[in-house]
Amino acid sequence: MRGGMQIIVVGAGLVGVTSAYRLQRAGHSVTVVEREAAVACGASQANGGMLTPSMADPWNAPGVWRELLHSLGHAEAPLLLRPRAIPSLLGWGLRFLGASTTRRYGENTARNLRLAAYSVSGMDALRREEALEYGAATRGTLKIYRDAAAFDSGLRKSRTFGHPLVEVRALTAAQTVALEPGLTDIEGSLAGALHFPGDEAGDARLFTEVLGAAAERRGVRFLFGTAATRIIADKQVRALATTAGDMPADAIVVAAGSQSAALLRGVGLRLPVAPVKGYSLTCEPSGTDAPPPLAVPVVDDALHAAVTPLGRRIRIAGTAEFTGFDLQLSPPRIENLRRLLRAILPRHADRLLAGNVVSWAGLRPMSADGVPCIGPCGPAGLYVNAGHGHLGWTMADGSARLLADLVDHRPAALEPRDYSPRRFRWAS
Numbered sequence: 001m002r003g004g005m006q007i008i009v010v011g012a013g014l015v016g017v018t019s020a021y022r023l024q025r026a027g028h029s030v031t032v033v034e035r036e037a038a039v040a041c042g043a044s045q046a047n048g049g050m051l052t053p054s055m056a057d058p059w060n061a062p063g064v065w066r067e068l069l070h071s072l073g074h075a076e077a078p079l080l081l082r083p084r085a086i087p088s089l090l091g092w093g094l095r096f097l098g099a100s101t102t103r104r105y106g107e108n109t110a111r112n113l114r115l116a117a118y119s120v121s122g123m124d125a126l127r128r129e130e131a132l133e134y135g136a137a138t139r140g141t142l143k144i145y146r147d148a149a150a151f152d153s154g155l156r157k158s159r160t161f162g163h164p165l166v167e168v169r170a171l172t173a174a175q176t177v178a179l180e181p182g183l184t185d186i187e188g189s190l191a192g193a194l195h196f197p198g199d200e201a202g203d204a205r206l207f208t209e210v211l212g213a214a215a216e217r218r219g220v221r222f223l224f225g226t227a228a229t230r231i232i233a234d235k236q237v238r239a240l241a242t243t244a245g246d247m248p249a250d251a252i253v254v255a256a257g258s259q260s261a262a263l264l265r266g267v268g269l270r271l272p273v274a275p276v277k278g279y280s281l282t283c284e285p286s287g288t289d290a291p292p293p294l295a296v297p298v299v300d301d302a303l304h305a306a307v308t309p310l311g312r313r314i315r316i317a318g319t320a321e322f323t324g325f326d327l328q329l330s331p332p333r334i335e336n337l338r339r340l341l342r343a344i345l346p347r348h349a350d351r352l353l354a355g356n357v358v359s360w361a362g363l364r365p366m367s368a369d370g371v372p373c374i375g376p377c378g379p380a381g382l383y384v385n386a387g388h389g390h391l392g393w394t395m396a397d398g399s400a401r402l403l404a405d406l407v408d409h410r411p412a413a414l415e416p417r418d419y420s421p422r423r424f425r426w427a428s
Helices: 016-026 066-072 082-100 102-119 124-130 148-160 173-179 181-189 206-215 257-265 329-345 349-353 389-407
Strands: 006-010 028-033 079-082 141-146 169-171 192-194 221-223 228-233 238-243 246-247 251-252 271-283 299-301 304-308 313-322 354-369 373-375 382-386
Touching: 006 016, 006 082, 006 169, 016 028, 016 206, 016 251, 016 382, 016 389, 028 173, 028 238, 066 124, 102 124, 102 389, 124 206, 141 148, 148 192, 148 228, 173 181, 173 192, 181 329, 206 221, 228 257, 228 349, 251 257, 257 271, 257 354, 271 329, 299 329, 329 349, 354 389, 373 389, 382 389
Parallel strands: 006 028, 006 251, 028 221, 079 313, 141 299, 251 382
Antiparallel strands: 141 192, 169 192, 228 238, 238 246, 271 313, 271 354, 299 304, 304 313, 373 382
């Protein structure tokens, strides 16, 4: 084992903070460099709030090109390709579509499942060891279907790509409402639901904050308001150039989400990770201490979005928009989420939307094949932990543990080649 190295982690989102925590626990001296003023200011800030091995399949399923073409000119489409983003996505997009064959989609789903299950299986021990309080809920998730054919297809897919740690229960409409009475108003429209008991939920931003605080207590140093500008390296990493000056390092971990590819280009690497914008609405009703009308997160298969209870709040999150680094809030996309809330909680939607409602958009870092990039890349001492797409929290701790094993040349619980950035020859 190589111990006691000076390691810099670039990025203080979910993946960066868990990476820093695990590397410090492995005996290294770790500094986190973050351009924003706090942790979880990017894609980790207001995401769907779920850890879902059940949703480990990549977005580039066979036939995805038809859905993308159909989305052109349809601002309400769940998966939307903006024409202005096409030039910037040409190389990445071809690789994205190239990974959508039946064979590659199946292989990549299996890789994601293994990492997601490995990651979530360790969350209980992490919670207990660090006494983490972030509203964790362990009742699973419900994926509801309003069409019988779609329900049958979803059940077949979940069983085809199953994993011993990803249990699935098929429920009738009556069984769905018995598990989650908050869905009583729409029971008549349900064809059924899939319950995934092993999924979890909670406040991802709060998790990142409390884990960051635990890491800091253990000796991790956080530098906020400091942007990484260049990796200084020859055959070996030497330092990280930042807006606060050059910082010597034995190793650098790039965990900067959608910004990771730009930093790596400075050392001649073209990591195929692109931003995919997602939206959320967080509703907190005013003047009441009543619990939210849902106790279990609900994913609507037809609308490709989810409703998650977070204490007194309800978060509606989803949609995927290929639009480059544009973070502007699109009114039709926000209306999609309002429509989802009304479709799932028709009796409660107006009350929830009349309270304090926060609209948000973030950029999910999506790798071209839908599998995250974890491991060494380029000069000796340079590592990547990025490209998790919609599974950032689901995979965060497992990715960090895999990374720490690779840094220290320890045997890993997973096959490192499945997640290596070097699987893309242009990222060697």
